[in-house]
Amino acid sequence: MAVLEIGLALLAIIVLIYWWSIATFKTFEQRSLPFEKPCPFFGNTKQSALQKVSHQKEITEFYLRTRHHKVVGFYNLRTPMIQVNDPELIKKxxxxxxxxxxxxxxxxxxxxxxxxxxxxxxxxxxxxxxRNTLTPVFTAAKMRSMFVLMNDSFGECVQHLRTQGQSQSVEVDMKVLFQKLTSDVIATTAFGLKVNSFEDPTNEFYHVGSTLIFSSGIQFFKFTLSALMPKLFTFFNMAIFDGAKVDYFVRLVIDAMKQREKLNITRPDMIQLMMEAKKESTVNWTDDEIVAQCFIFFFAALDNNTNLTCIIAYELLHNPDIQQRLYEEVLNTKESLNGGPVTYDDVQKMTYMDMVVSETLRKWTLAPTVDRVCSKDYTLTDEDGTKLFDFKAGDRVSIPIAGLHGDDRYFPEPRKFDPERFSEERKGDIVPFTFIPFGAGPRSCIANRFAQMQVKGMLYHLLLNFKIEASPRTLKDMWESARFSLTPKSGFYMQLVPRK
Incomplete structure (x- = not known):
């Protein structure tokens, strides 16, 4: 009898869990919004949640299947999201x-x-x-100062590669290489630390930081669990980040601020800029609020900036004609410097470099979606005043950036890598709000200038010294092989051939 009771109890628990997993899935049916049948627990994101495909690919394919609807229902795990597909409505x-x-x-x-x-x-x-406090931190003038600090890290990266390969070509996992570089860049520009992760790959800053990114492994599992079961996550007092590692970053920033105030030290990095912004702000920000901005800057930039540089290198080796043209622009820039170091302004003037970066951000957008929450009831209407949907306060909105970027109505042959889309002659043809790699409006990414500056600076130094070619382990089709974020399971292996 006891066995029967235990069996019935287990069956009841399973039924309850299943019911809970689909409890939100009547939302769009009740509100007369078209949607695709969701999967229990995972909604419309099963493939990427299980690390079978990238989130970019899943979002793009869902968008292409539903783009004939200007507004469509999308389940992000169990969360109902109202996806807006039309550029004019996205602008609204x-x-x-x-x-x-x-x-x-x-x-x-x-x-x-x-x-x-x-x-x-x-x-x-x-x-x-x-946001008002942070805006002055990311002006062009501040970027110029930070770029000087970045140049030292770029030089150390190239020197490491030169030492590794001597005069021979060398196979490199670009993910590892650029993650070390990005960590060093963030250490010097955000935290006031001088770190060389190529000479000392076990340094504490790199070791602690690389365990905090949550695009894979245990961090990804904890992030998914917190999103899927927030009450359970909170009930068991679970944490996404290791508290000791977070405290490490807190100490870094607070100790640096105290030392600078005591010794009247100034340095053109984010800590200094935040200290100045805090003094000029009418808000009395706490130390934790100041440190938090350095923290988000770190773990948002580490994975994204690394991936962007890797993917550009990947496209350049698969498109040698584009790589050659970009190398010629880099060479012309170097020759114009008359032996001086490359500056932020020099990099900004490189028009083909900007075209290559823009096309990479289109084809491989790092943020596949951007979200918003409706704060008060709102009726979304078409251009002619036709009512499309009544939003209620609390509704969650999803903008499918990856889908828009992969739509052949806006970008013909969307899987083709074509920097000419962003040439002076053609970029005016791009429909507004179909290319928004950093979001748009007041809540767009505030650090997009920093990210592009780092990527362009590193590409300048890399192409000046090496030609990028395929190695035996180079991935042939990243679109089919990448995981949740744009990182292939097999790594980003490439061959770097020293230039004479």
């Missing part, structure tokens, strides 16, 4: 009617130190005040 939500959609949704519910103090998780007036 992100810009024109921003007051109705001012915040990001909270994917995770946690009381972990720093996470609720980061600018991307702040809401309403608190976000607006922090």
């Amino acid at each position: 939500i992100l810009v024109k009617d921003f007051d109705y959609f001012p915040n990001h949704q909270l994917f995770i519910t946690t009381n972990e130190r720093l996470l609720n103090d980061m600018v991307n998780t702040m809401r309403d007036q608190r976000w607006k005040k922090m």
Whole structure:
């Protein structure tokens, strides 16, 4: 009898869990919004959640199947998201009617130190005040100063490669190479540290930082669990990040600020800029709120900037004619410097470099979607005033950036790598709000200039010294092989051939 009771109890638990997993899946049916049948637990994101395909590929394919609907229902795990497919409507939500959609949704519910103090998780007036505080940190003038610090790290990376290969070509996992470089760049530009992860790959900054990114492994599992079961996650007092490692970054920033104030030290990095911004702000920001901006800067930039540089290198080896043209522009820039170091302004003037980076961000957008939360009831209408959908306060909105970038109506042959789309002659033909790699409107990515500066600077130094070719382990089709984020399971192996 006991066995029967245990069996029935287990069956009841299984039924309850299954019911819970599909409890939100009537939302769009009840609100007369078209949608695709979701999978229990995973909604419309099963393939990427199980690390079978990249989130970019899954979002693009869902968009292409549903783009005939201007508004469509999408289940991100168990969360109902109202996906807006039309560029004009996207402009309304992100810009024109921003007051109705001012915040990001909270994917995770946690009381972990720093996470609720980061600018991307702040809401309403608190976000607006922090955004205003941060804006002066990312001006062109501040980028010029930071680029000088970056140049040292670029030089150390090239020297490491030269030493490795001597005069011979060398096979490199670009993911490992550029992750070390990006870590060094962030260490010097954001945290005031001089680190060389090529000479000392076991240094604490790189070791601690590389365990915090959550695109794979245990970090990815914890992030997914917190999004899927936030109450359970909170009930068991689980944490996405190791508290000791977060405290390491807190100490770095606070100790640096104290030392600089005591000794009157100035350095053109993010800590210095945040200290100045804090003094000039009318808001009395706490130390944790200041540190949190350095923290988000770190773990958002480490994976994204690394992946972007890897993917550009991947496209250049598969398109040798584009690589050669970019190398010629790099060479012309070097010759114009008369022996001087390359500067932020020099890199900004490289038009073909900008075209290559832009096309990479289109074809391989790092943020496949951007989200908003409706703050008050709102009726979305078409250009002619036709009602499309009634949003309620609390509704979550999804903008399918990867889908728009992969739509052949806006970008013919979307899987073709063609920098000419962004030439002076053709970029005016791009339909507004179909190319938004960093989002759009007041909540667009504030650090996009920094990311592009780092990538362009490294490509300048890399192409000046090496030709990028395929190695035996080079991936042939990343679109089919990449995991949740754009990182192939087999690595980013390439051959670097020293230039004479």
